[in-house]
Amino acid sequence: MPPMLHAILLLAVAVAATSASAATAPAAARNSTSNCTVPLPDAGIVTAAFKNVANFPLPRRPSCRPVRRLAYSSRNLAGVVGWAALGNLSGLLTVDLSGNSLEGDDGFGGGALWRAPLLRAVDVSRNRLGGALRLGASARMASLNASRNGFTSVVGVDGLAAGLVVLDVSGNRIAAVPEGLRRLTRVRRLDMSHNSMAGKFPDDLPPLDGVEFLDISDNNFSGVVNSTWITKFGRSAFLRAGNATSLVIEDNPPASAPAPAPATMTPSSGGKKHKRVVLIVVVVVCGVVAVSAAVAFMALAGCVACGFSRRRKRGKKAAAAWEDDEVAVGAVKVVATAPVVLVERPLMELTLADLAAATSGFGRESQLADVGGRSGAAYRAVLPGDLHVVVRVVDGAVAGVGGDDGDVAAAAAGLRELARLRHPNILPLLGYCIAGKEKLLLYEYIEKGNLYRWLHELPASSMDMEETGADMWDTTEQDKKSIDDWPTRYHIILGIARGLAFLHQGWAGSSGRPIVHGNLVPTNILLDDDLEPRISDYIHPVDSNNGELTPESDVYSFGVLVFELVTGQVRWDDSTVSWARGVIRNRKSLNIVDARLREEEEEGGTSGAAKTTMTVAEREMVECLQVGFLCTAHSPEKRPSMQQVVGVLKDIRPAPPPPAGGVGETP
Secondary structure (H helix, E strand, O other): OOHHHHHHHHHHHHHHHHHHHHHOOOHHHHHOOOOOOOOEOHHHHHHHHHOOEEOOOOOOOOEOOOOOEEEOOOOOOEEEOOHHHHOOOOOOOEEEOOOOEEEEOOHHHHHHHHHOOOOOEEEOOOOEEEEEEEOOOOOOOOEEEOOOOEEEEEEOHHHHOOOOOEEEOOOOOOOEOOOOHHHOOOOOEEEOOOOOOEEEEOOOOOOHHHOOEEEOOOOEEEEEEOHHHHHHHOHHHHOOOOOOOOEEEOOOOOOOOOOOOOOOOOOOOOOOOOOOOOOOOOOOOOHHHHHHHHHHHHHHHHHHHHHHHHHHHHHOOOOOHHHOOEEEEOOEEEEOOOEEEEOOOOOOOEEHHHHHHHOOOOOHHHEOOOOOOOOOOEEEEEEOOOEEEEEEEEEOOEOOOOOOOOOHHHHHHHHHHHHOOOOOOEOOEEEEEEEOOEEEEEEEOOOOOEHHHHHHHOOHHHHHOOOOOOOOOOOOHHHHOOOOOHHHHHHHHHHHHHHHHHHHOOOOOOOOOOOOOOOOOHHHEEEOOOOOEEEOOOOOEOOOOOOOOOHHHHHHHHHHHHHHHHHOOOOOOHHHHHHHHHHHHOOOHHHHOOHHHHHHHHHHOOOHHHOOOOOHHHHHHHHHHHHHHHHOOOOHHHOOOHHHHHHHHHHHOOOOOOOOOOOOOOO
């Protein structure tokens, strides 16, 4: 029997076994709505926490649903929050109270807020909080924004070392670098600007190799900032970060132009000729008269020089980065007239200079924090016609595209082929610009962000949820903007599988070779407004150190993504994959399902002792984990193809039949 057929049969047997057990579940247990008789204490906890806060909509009745998100940004809230009470919310995921007038100096209830076991993101920026910012041990906390308050110190930051990715304490009055900051080895975005922090750079900071964004401007640091950090973070990240004697900034300034003749005004860049001005001074060397004449000469020369300087400034304005003949893209200067090709807008004539103008000269203010891409920097730009794009820089040859030897025509032909790829689950290449060895790729800008952010940092509903006056304890339409329910997770899994199967089918070019992604991770999966997944970064530089990539390696990565989406766990490696496979092999899959998904099921059905069989959703979760099990087989030849995976996933959760005369779903 062929190995692949054997693997599929194994999956079929497992599906049949779990389906049989699930078939005995009572229909009421699978389809009932929330009807619990014992309300949770969450409503009382929230009332206790916000009883002294004006304009906060206190709950009107008990609820059977746990409080997961407190999203009340810019709601004119004023008063003191009982942070210690909020620490008792066992299901709390995110807190967004930014842009209000909240006060208090108890440091989040003396650090009691961090007792909330599932808390992942807190945003209290733009309030009036003060005193010590007291943090506590929390393994799940990924994002903390306490900027623009009045905090004077930060205590216990090392308690968040296990998972903190974003830390923003800018715009406070913090006098010293938080002790233990260097232990935040997972932080990717760190903003400590506009404080009065004393500390040593870079010794007191986390390892900077993994940091994507850094700003320590307007502080009192000492140490040496070498050119490597200037190049990575930009010079503005270190503006006024310390005085000139304590903080040395090693930079390579451009060579100075030769000084002009002291008494001559050269023609300006505008082409206008100026009269040559010659200063003739006759000095009578005679006693006091000679001294007076010398003083007069110096004063007159100074006035003339000042006049020349003012006229120079009026006559020649410094050219912007995109107004020169060359444009600096990173550390490389390329021709500004290089054309930009927009595949679906062939009549739009743009050049590299236009991209530079739209990105402020590829400046730091337009650069996107990027943790998943293998290419160079990425910049956000708005082109004519209100076209929002991301400009990604690729240096050198592009994998799967011709022109490795510098043949521009071959590279352009390969990129045109890739730009013709269209599928609902891949991020389309809108256009490109080839300028020397630099290739700038234009993609659609997806505002909602990537899967990692939604799954591990800021749950989706906390970004979309608004308080509109409805009872906060009622289920609203906003609840659908979340990936905390199983139907949405399944939809994302199936969408990724479809997109990857499309790439593997060999649509690019006449060679028919499959497009191998090679880095299928959550940060490379973007979610649009409808939470539809889009695979990005499938166009990347050639990596000579990564060996030859194959579709089977993508299948393995997809299996790991399935594990991550069903379990909700982060940071997968060979050991954790082996652990998950062991649990699935022992038929204990439900033990590792994400607690958030299990909670959704328990709220909608039976739980505890009354529950003896799996619900429909639980059966589907188990079967998806079995798909991940097959995809992560040690031997590549035993892994199914992505087309086979799509077929199995569609059988796990059959789609309802389309209406009469309707259009079928995308394969």
